[in-house]
Amino acid sequence: MRWSNGDFHLDLSVVGYEFPEETNCAEDSDWLLIQLRIECPAGPWTHIDPSLTVREVRWLTEWLREAARYGAVFSEWQRGFEPLTTTITFTEPNLAFELRSVPDAALPFQFRVYLSAESMPPFDLNTPHFEMGEPTEKWVNFMAAPSDLHQMADELSEALTRFPSRTPYVRPN
Secondary structure, three states, rough: OEEOOOEEEHHHHHHHEOOOOOOHHHHHEEEEEEEEEEEOOOOOEEEEEEEEEHHHHHHHHHHHHHHHHHHHHHHHHHHHHHOEEEEOOOOOOOOEEEEEEEEOOOOOOOEEEEEEHHHHOOOOOOOOOOOEEEOOEEEEEEOHHHHHHHHHHHHHHHHHHHHHOEEEEEOOO
16 A cells, blocks of 8 residues: 655555464464565665554455545544544554544545554654654544545455465454
């Protein structure tokens, strides 16, 4: 997935399993290596970390599709009330994503990518492309239309065809 915000670009891709061979611990077999590539005036940066599991990528895909489905509701709500916000977080605190409504029906979402822990770039904290939350996290905002969210979900779904779950799903009681 690639996002651009003027002269700031962020690429996120699934590059493999953390453990290429299945492990004795079923849950460990499903950790995915996530590559982040940033290009901005502060410099380029690439980082690979086991940030998400197969199940979490599936959840992210579903979350993006659901948000895209209700894009019109998001923008209508923004025009009449306060912004709607939805956030998805994961087991590892490296990545999180947030959608916030904006009053523009053509681009009804502000898409925020949170980077923290091992996935936080080493750029100077005063870099204008990042806003700061906690001292241990940075984020960058992009604008997104429902079609952008569908495209992101499609790219993640395609990645899961190359890196399917190696853990049998057991439905909780």
